Amino acid sequence: MPLWQLTAGEAARRMAAGQLTSEAYTQALLERIAQREPQVQAWAYLDAECALAQARARDREPRRSPLHGIPVGVKDVIDTCDQPTQHNSPLYQGHQPSEDANCVAVLRAAGAVILGKTTTLEFACGGRLPPTRNPHDLERTPGGSSSGSGAAVADGMVPLALATQTGGSTIRPAAFCGVYGFKPTFGRLSFAGAKHYSPHLDTIGLMARSAGDLALLARLYRLATEEELAPLPVRGLRIALCETPMWNQADPQAQAALHAAADQLARAGAHVTPLVLDSAFDALTQQQDTIMQDGGRGAFLPEYLAHPQQLHAEFHRKVENQYGHTAQQMRDVLDAAALRRIDFERASADVDAVLTLSAPGVAPTGIASQGMATFNRIWTALHVPCINVPGMRDTNGLPIGMQLVQRRYEDARLLRVAASVAAVLDTREGA
Amino acid sequence: MPLWQLTAGEAARRMAAGQLTSEAYTQALLERIAQREPQVQAWAYLDAECALAQARARDREPRRSPLHGIPVGVKDVIDTCDQPTQHNSPLYQGHQPSEDANCVAVLRAAGAVILGKTTTLEFACGGRLPPTRNPHDLERTPGGSSSGSGAAVADGMVPLALATQTGGSTIRPAAFCGVYGFKPTFGRLSFAGAKHYSPHLDTIGLMARSAGDLALLARLYRLATEEELAPLPVRGLRIALCETPMWNQADPQAQAALHAAADQLARAGAHVTPLVLDSAFDALTQQQDTIMQDGGRGAFLPEYLAHPQQLHAEFHRKVENQYGHTAQQMRDVLDAAALRRIDFERASADVDAVLTLSAPGVAPTGIASQGMATFNRIWTALHVPCINVPGMRDTNGLPIGMQLVQRRYEDARLLRVAASVAAVLDTREGA
Numbered sequence: 051m052p053l054w055q056l057t058a059g060e061a062a063r064r065m066a067a068g069q070l071t072s073e074a075y076t077q078a079l080l081e082r083i084a085q086r087e088p089q090v091q092a093w094a095y096l097d098a099e100c101a102l103a104q105a106r107a108r109d110r111e112p113r114r115s116p117l118h119g120i121p122v123g124v125k126d127v128i129d130t131c132d133q134p135t136q137h138n139s140p141l142y143q144g145h146q147p148s149e150d151a152n153c154v155a156v157l158r159a160a161g162a163v164i165l166g167k168t169t170t171l172e173f174a175c176g177g178r179l180p181p182t183r184n185p186h187d188l189e190r191t192p193g194g195s196s197s198g199s200g201a202a203v204a205d206g207m208v209p210l211a212l213a214t215q216t217g218g219s220t221i222r223p224a225a226f227c228g229v230y231g232f233k234p235t236f237g238r239l240s241f242a243g244a245k246h247y248s249p250h251l252d253t254i255g256l257m258a259r260s261a262g263d264l265a266l267l268a269r270l271y272r273l274a275t276e277e278e279l280a281p282l283p284v285r286g287l288r289i290a291l292c293e294t295p296m297w298n299q300a301d302p303q304a305q306a307a308l309h310a311a312a313d314q315l316a317r318a319g320a321h322v323t324p325l326v327l328d329s330a331f332d333a334l335t336q337q338q339d340t341i342m343q344d345g346g347r348g349a350f351l352p353e354y355l356a357h358p359q360q361l362h363a364e365f366h367r368k369v370e371n372q373y374g375h376t377a378q379q380m381r382d383v384l385d386a387a388a389l390r391r392i393d394f395e396r397a398s399a400d401v402d403a404v405l406t407l408s409a410p411g412v413a414p415t416g417i418a419s420q421g422m423a424t425f426n427r428i429w430t431a432l433h434v435p436c437i438n439v440p441g442m443r444d445t446n447g448l449p450i451g452m453q454l455v456q457r458r459y460e461d462a463r464l465l466r467v468a469a470s471v472a473a474v475l476d477t478r479e480g481a
Numbered sequence: 482m483p484l485w486q487l488t489a490g491e492a493a494r495r496m497a498a499g500q501l502t503s504e505a506y507t508q509a510l511l512e513r514i515a516q517r518e519p520q521v522q523a524w525a526y527l528d529a530e531c532a533l534a535q536a537r538a539r540d541r542e543p544r545r546s547p548l549h550g551i552p553v554g555v556k557d558v559i560d561t562c563d564q565p566t567q568h569n570s571p572l573y574q575g576h577q578p579s580e581d582a583n584c585v586a587v588l589r590a591a592g593a594v595i596l597g598k599t600t601t602l603e604f605a606c607g608g609r610l611p612p613t614r615n616p617h618d619l620e621r622t623p624g625g626s627s628s629g630s631g632a633a634v635a636d637g638m639v640p641l642a643l644a645t646q647t648g649g650s651t652i653r654p655a656a657f658c659g660v661y662g663f664k665p666t667f668g669r670l671s672f673a674g675a676k677h678y679s680p681h682l683d684t685i686g687l688m689a690r691s692a693g694d695l696a697l698l699a700r701l702y703r704l705a706t707e708e709e710l711a712p713l714p715v716r717g718l719r720i721a722l723c724e725t726p727m728w729n730q731a732d733p734q735a736q737a738a739l740h741a742a743a744d745q746l747a748r749a750g751a752h753v754t755p756l757v758l759d760s761a762f763d764a765l766t767q768q769q770d771t772i773m774q775d776g777g778r779g780a781f782l783p784e785y786l787a788h789p790q791q792l793h794a795e796f797h798r799k800v801e802n803q804y805g806h807t808a809q810q811m812r813d814v815l816d817a818a819a820l821r822r823i824d825f826e827r828a829s830a831d832v833d834a835v836l837t838l839s840a841p842g843v844a845p846t847g848i849a850s851q852g853m854a855t856f857n858r859i860w861t862a863l864h865v866p867c868i869n870v871p872g873m874r875d876t877n878g879l880p881i882g883m884q885l886v887q888r889r890y891e892d893a894r895l896l897r898v899a900a901s902v903a904a905v906l907d908t909r910e911g912a
Contacts, residue, residue: 147580150783152677152782156782241677246583246673271782272800347703351702355590369703377888381889385819385826457812459808459811459812
């Protein structure tokens with residue numbers, strides 16, 4: 051197996067055993083990138099010397115954490131003190147922050163190598179699209195807005211990446227790219243130093259090529275301890291199959307894949323029961339959209355005031371509240387989302403995870419659209435932790451993502467369940 | 482009247498009329514600071530040349546906004562690109578951000594002068610206290626955590642200042658210092674670039690010496706338009722007098738002042754009715770504390786990992802969750818707060834503002850404590866906009882703050898009511 055195919059966990063094991071240096075591993079990833087980047091275009095910024103210098107420095111030090119010396123890609127709406135953060139915006143071309151975002155500083159303290167910045171939809175919100183392609187089919191979108199993180203991890207350019215999610219920006223690209231994506235409980239992982247959009251929704255996301263790697267990353271952020279992540283047998287696992295109110299917007303192949311996944315889990319001994327969200331959830335997708343859009347009124351005000359001409363029309367719409375959201379409407383949608391959190395709390399109290407689709411189907415053709423967040427919005431609004439588990443595929447072999455969901459603050463439990471589910475659904479996981 | 486006593490609105494009027502330059506006004510404030518700072522100690526950083534250079538540059542330009550050329554103090558947990566942001570923490574000594582926080586960038590785009598950085602409790606959270614004194618009585622605290630913003634505005638060192646509030650950090654120092662303080666609706670004014678603590682509560686606050694100045698500042702942030710701020714007669718104003726479940730923790734003089742304020746408003750023609758929050762609100766103060774403390778787990782993790790020895794024990798407690806908050810507890814307190822938001826929405830639907838205390842009494846003696854957030858926590862948890870109106874005093878002439886509250890997203894309406902109420906309660910307002 052070439053070095054670039056290693057999981058972070060395996061690379062870390064070899065480094066701890068003195069069989070691999072961070073420099074050699076980083077070099078292997080840079081070579082993979084040099085080979086694949088012209089097609090995939092996952093990187094907004096990559097300075098090989100900056101990455102190698104970090105790797106060499108880590109090789110000279112005692113190991114600080116299980117991810118010491120491991121390269122991580124960082125979505126380009128998240129500040130890094132040694133590499134520009136450009137937000138895919140002309141206003142931020144060459145922009146060099148002085149500080150790492152909170153989530154990057156934690157990686158840095160743990161001895162990780164910040165490999166480079168991954169492409170994004172402008173401000174992780176709208177406007178300019180990245181040129182990134184889906185490694186499974188270069189004619190298709192990798193999804194967004196964390197396009198580069200999804201594509202780079204999927205393509206073996208980097209084992210781990212940071213993303214963000216305000217609508218569906220972590221789980222959707224993870225699904226389309228066939229990697230593990232994790233949106234933690236809202237608020238548990240600090241959003242400080244990432245480009246803000248909606249203060250009610252903005253969340254840092256994590257991506258990896260195995261459930262174990264996701265867990266390693268989550269441990270750094272103290273979302274789970276090693277003890278809380280002890281293996282869990284699939285037999286007896288209580289899985290709630292949830293089609294959601296958006297079911298008729300899913301492709302037939304995606305619908306079939308969800309039921310096939312549930313069948314596979316049942317055959318492996320899981321107790322699968324249906325979960326039907328009551329009709330109050332029907333409006334939650336639209337309510338999430340209102341909450342999200344309204345966040346743009348304050349988030350993009352500085353750019354709107356300082357550089358109106360250069361700012362994409364989409365951000366003008368948000369700052370000017372061209373949607374016409376009223377005070378009453380905002381209270382109504384926020385309160386509705388809060389009530390659905392309580393409803394979901396009750397509905398999911400007795401299960402180990404809810405199983406649902408991550409996206410309406412496989413990655414759409416073309417890169418002019420990043421696909422729909424149809425199957426993400428309600429979970430983002432509910433503030434619940436979500437994990438995309440890959441492994442299911444359509445008849446052309448393209449990834450169809452399965453999404454696991456738990457109650458808020460049950461991030462550790464969700465990671466544990468995801469590892470068990472992955473062992474059944476993702477044949478690569480057993481490798 | 483000496484220049485330093487001008488309101489921002491009056492200074493701006495003179496500047497617009499060509500009767501005053503930003504440089505002359507800034508110079509007058511710097512002289513006031515030079516005279517008073519040895520006693521008051523409101524500034525964490527002040528570079529007269531940096532301030533004057535901005536003022537001269539603004540004098541050479543066309544006016545960009547009603548606050549063009551007006552100096553503003555910025556709490557030292559809010560990033561400024563031309564002056565250090567030190568958080569009252571040894572870890573950030575001399576720390577120079579490359580970017581303005583969102584709320585500072587808006588001021589900058591409007592042509593305001595960033596005069597200097599005002600003192601703060603460490604990270605606006607705990608740990609190290611600032612040396613700041615209350616201008617009304619140097620033996621007393623100005624309150625916190627926005628100590629310097631409250632003291633500097635009160636003492637005529639600057640007409641306007643930015644603050645933050647996660648518990649009671651804007652309204653409390655405004656009350657103790659006898660200035661106008663405004664905590665907008667949670668999420669309406671972006672918190673990007675300020676030091677995060679709790680993602681469910683962190684809010685940028687505004688301070689000024691008149692309701693009109695507060696409104697000018699709020700207009701820059703598009704919390705209100707000029708039309709929405711048209712004068713409102715006190716006659717017929719529907720005011721709900723709310724003692725809150727913490728009433729027995731208020732000093733007798735503060736209790737008397739609230740009722741006296743209500744009587745004054747009633748005599749001026751307002752309809753004052755009592756508002757009793759039902760018993761479900763009794764637990765909200767403690768629930769707010771749990772939500773707030775838990776935010777520290779992620780917020781201070783980078784400092785905890787990179788510099789454990791230099792980080793104050795209080796932040797270790799938060800990162801390590803020494804409080805032992807469980808997942809179930811977090812869901813319970815967040816859901817309880819959300820339900821109270823809905824309750825308050827109903828309870829306050831038919832009033833123009835709720836009138837309550839801003840603090841349990843006058844500023845306590847000494848600077849080892851910044852006083853209690855007892856009368857702030859529930860409102861912060863409710864996400865509602867709050868304004869401190871000064872004018873009431875105890876028998877020693879020390880300020881007792883009156884707090885006005887409206888429903889979420891009714892910031893414009895609250896500012897309008899505050900101006901009317903101020904005309905009755907704050908005799909300086911009529912000047």
